[in-house]
Amino acid sequence: MIVCFSFTDAINYAASIGGFTTGIVFGLALFTFGKKRNYAIAFITSTATIAIVFLYFNFRSSQVYIYQVMEYQRRMQEFADMENMALEAYSVQYGNSFSENKESTLYLIKDRGIYYWNENITLIKELDKLYLPKESHEQNEKLIEYCKLRISLYELAYQKILENSSAYDEKMLELNFKIAAVMSKINTAKSKK
Structure with missing residues (x-):
């Protein structure tokens, strides 16, 4: 050879x-x-x-830039983990299981779901202070909007279960469409990278 x-x-x-x-x-x-x-x-x-x-x-400045981008990518895994925990809290179907009752569902939505969405907003605001490309800062704005929409949806779901009312269904459907639109923008921006 x-x-x-x-x-x-x-x-x-x-x-x-x-x-x-x-x-x-x-x-x-x-x-x-x-x-x-x-x-x-x-x-x-x-x-x-x-x-x-x-x-x-x-x-030296280019090294700082590279390290901050690497830090951003590493910490975005924390965002994904907290997002999964928040989504799990919302996915519990109230009334479909004997083990889940109204109080525990309300607890999961408020003290786990909404909590983790707020934590993600805090994380993104912290990461946005890093020296990042313009596209990352734009993505951060969309991620914060996404988290705020999720919080609004969870608050409505909380009220719906608390009051055992269907009065919030239309607003929740509207929020789901807005969330889908923001997620589409985020995914489109990711695919252009």
């Missing part, structure tokens, strides 16, 4: 062009100053120092 490896695979062309350009500039500086070699060396040293400082701060 023959393994072929070319050094050109590892060459960064931008670095090569930068090194070539730097060599020409410094060579011209040495040639221009001629016998005043000390001036040429001082020019080269100061130029190199400025370039190094500029590149350091530029690279």
Whole structure:
């Protein structure tokens, strides 16, 4: 078995062009100053120092950006976990099970469902302070809107069960359509990434 490896695979062309350009500039500086070699060396040293400082701060800020995007993606798993817990609280069907009674259903909706939607809003507001791409900030706005719509739906479901009334059904249906529309926008934005 023959393994072929070319050094050109590892060459960064931008670095090569930068090194070539730097060599020409410094060579011209040495040639221009001629016998005043000390001036040429001082020019080269100061130029190199400025370039190094500029590149350091530029690279450092890009690293911060990358780390914050990674932090955002990691913490979005917390959002998904809390969303699942909130949805589980709402999925309990009141009246369909002997083990679930009115009080426990109300508890699940209020103290688990609504609680986790509020926690998700807090999480998204915290994550929105990170240095993120514009698209992520726009997605955060949609996620907060989504959570607020869910809270409104849960509050209506709470009232419906508490009062044992169908008076809230139309408003709940309307909220479900709004939630579906926001989720569609979020999914469309994700698919464009």
